Amino acid sequence: MATHIVTGAAGFIGSHLVEALLAQGERVIGIDHINDYYDPQLKRKNLVAFQDNPAFELIEADIQDLNWQPLLADVEVVYHQAAQAGVRASWGQGFRGYTERNINATQILLEAAKNTPTLKRLVFASTSSLYGNAETLPTPESICPQPVSPYGITKLAAERLCWLYNQNFGVPVVALRYFTVYGARQRPDMAFHKFLKAVLADHAIPIYGDGQQTRDFTFISDAVAANLAAATVPEAVGEVFNIGGGSRVVLADVLQTMEQIVGSPIRRNHIERAMGDARHTGADVSKAQKLLGYNPQVPLEEGLSQQWHWIQSLYGSEG
Numbered sequence: 011m012a013t014h015i016v017t018g019a020a021g022f023i024g025s026h027l028v029e030a031l032l033a034q035g036e037r038v039i040g041i042d043h044i045n046d047y048y049d050p051q052l053k054r055k056n057l058v059a060f061q062d063n064p065a066f067e068l069i070e071a072d073i074q075d076l077n078w079q080p081l082l083a084d085v086e087v088v089y090h091q092a093a094q095a096g097v098r099a100s101w102g103q104g105f106r107g108y109t110e111r112n113i114n115a116t117q118i119l120l121e122a123a124k125n126t127p128t129l130k131r132l133v134f135a136s137t138s139s140l141y142g143n144a145e146t147l148p149t150p151e152s153i154c155p156q157p158v159s160p161y162g163i164t165k166l167a168a169e170r171l172c173w174l175y176n177q178n179f180g181v182p183v184v185a186l187r188y189f190t191v192y193g194a195r196q197r198p199d200m201a202f203h204k205f206l207k208a209v210l211a212d213h214a215i216p217i218y219g220d221g222q223q224t225r226d227f228t229f230i231s232d233a234v235a236a237n238l239a240a241a242t243v244p245e246a247v248g249e250v251f252n253i254g255g256g257s258r259v260v261l262a263d264v265l266q267t268m269e270q271i272v273g274s275p276i277r278r279n280h281i282e283r284a285m286g287d288a289r290h291t292g293a294d295v296s297k298a299q300k301l302l303g304y305n306p307q308v309p310l311e312e313g314l315s316q317q318w319h320w321i322q323s324l325y326g327s328e329g
Contacts, residue, residue, distance in 0.1 A: 011065070013037045013085045014241075017073060017119070018092030020044055020053035022195045023135065023188075025060075027089055030234050032063050039085075040068045041076070047094065048198050055324075056195050073115040078122030086128055087241045090119060091135045093165070093175035096199055097286045100161035117171055131182050131241045136169045136250065137162065138189040138226070138291050148226070148258065151187070151250050159206035159286030167290055169250070174223035183246045184240040186233075189254035189293045193230030194314055194320035202227075202314070205268065205276070206321040214277035221262040224290045226254040227309035229316075239302040246301060254293025256306040258321070265310055271318050 014031050018024035019040025031038050040057075044050050065158050069076070073092060082088070092098075094111035116134070123132050139162035140155040157163050177179040196203045208215040236253040240246050269276050298304035308316075 011035065011037050013039065014038045015082070015088045017041045017088070017090050018135075019068065020056050021091060022056070022197050023092040023191060023230065024055035024089070025195055026193075026230050026234050027091065027237055028066065029060055030238060032060055032065055035065075037065045038293060039081070039137055040066060041073065041325070042070060042092065043072045044070055047096070047099075048184070052198065061112050062250065066208070072077070072210055074110070074118055077120065079125065082122055082126040082129065084128050085126065086130045088119070088123065088129065088132045089135075089237055089241070090121070090132060093135060095161070095197065097139060097159040097161045098284050099199075100159055101162070101285060105160050108161055108164040112161075113167045113171070116168040120171055120175040120181055120183075122176055123181045129182065131184060132172070133237055133240045134169065134172050134183060134185045136185040136187045137165045138187050138254075138293065140166045140169065141188060141288070141291065143288050143290070147290055148254075148294040149252070150294040151297055153181070160286055161286070173248075176248050184246045184248075185250040186236055186240055186253045187250060187293075188233060189226040189228050189252065189291055191228045191230055193317050195230070196317065202317055205265075206272075206318055207325055209268070209272050209274075209276055210321060211305070214279040215265075217261070217278050217280050217286065218287060219280070219283035221265070221278070222260060223287070224258045224260050224292065225264075226258050226291050226293045226307065227264075227310055227313070228253055228255040229313035232304075232306040232308055235307075236298065236302060236304050239304060242303055249297075249301065251298040251302060251304070252293040252295050253298060254295050254306070255294060255308075255310065257310075258290070258292040259310060264310070264314075267314060271311070271315050304326045
C-alpha cells in the first residue's frame with residue numbers, strides 16, 4: 011500500500027482528493043493547519059467523510075513547523091493543495107500571509123522532497139490567476155504569465171520554485187493550473203457558494219461589475235481526476251497543465267442557469283469591479299487532454315445542481 015500526502019486535506023479540493031485516494035486503497039496522510047481564513051467548522055465538516063478511515067491520518071500543523079524528512083520517508087506522491095487562497099484578500103495587510111503560505115511553505119516542502127528517494131511525484135496546485143488578463147483566449151500554458159493580483163504573484167513564484175527544484179535536483183514536479191473549481195465543499199468566499207447561499211436566504215447576490223465577465227468553471231470531480239492522472243502519467247513530470255471545464259461561460263448566463271436550477275428568479279446587486287479580478291479566463295486544455303488523458307466530464311448545469319443540493323444540506327436547517 012503506497013503512502014500519499016495531501017496538504018490542505020481539510021480544504022475544498024484536498025478533502026475530495028483524500029476521499030478519492032482512500033477509495034483507491036491508498037494510505038493517506040493529510041496535513042492541514044485548519045486556520046481561520048474561513049470558518050474552521052466547515053473544514054472539519056469536510057473531514058467527516060473519512061476521518062475515521064484507518065488508512066487516513068490527519069496531522070494538524072503548519073507546513074513550516076513540521077519536520078518533513080521523516081514524514082516523507084516511504085511517501086510516493088505529495089499533492090500540495092495547501093495555500094492561502096483568495097484574490098481579493100491578498101492586497102494590503104493580508105499579503106504577508108500569502109508569501110508565507112504560498113511561497114515559503116512550498117520552498118520548505120521542495121527542499122525536503124529533493125532528499126526523498128521514494129518520491130515519484132509532487133503535484134502542485136497552481137492557478138489560472140497566473141495568466142491575469144491573458145491576451146489569448148482560450149489560453150495555452152505557453153503564454154507569458156502576467157498576474158493582476160498579489161495572490162497570483164505568490165502562486166507564480168511558488169510554481170517557478172517547483173521548476174527550479176525539478177531542474178536542479180530532479181524533484182518530480184507537475185503543476186496544475188486550476189480554472190475556478192466548484193462543487194460540494196467549495197470555499198464560502200467563492201462565487202457559487204456565496205450566490206447559492208444568498209439564494210437560499212432570499213438575499214440579492216453581489217455581482218462585481220457588469221456581469222459580462224467570463225470564467226472557465228471546472229467541476230471538483232474533474233479537478234480530482236486531473237490530479238490522479240498527473241501523479242501517475244510518466245510524461246507529466248516537469249510539465250504544467252491547464253485544468254478547466256472545457257468551455258468559457260458568461261457570468262450572466264451562469265445566473266440564468268442557476269435560476270432554472272433553484273426554480274426562482276435571483277435578485278442581483280451590482281457592485282464595482284474588484285481589484286485583482288481578471289476580466290476573462292478560458293483554459294486551452296488540449297495539452298492535458300493529450301498527455302494526461304484529461305477530459306472534463308461534468309457540464310455546468312449538472313455540477314451546479316450538485317452544488318445546490320450540497321448548499322441546501324449545509325445551510326437548509328438554518329432557515
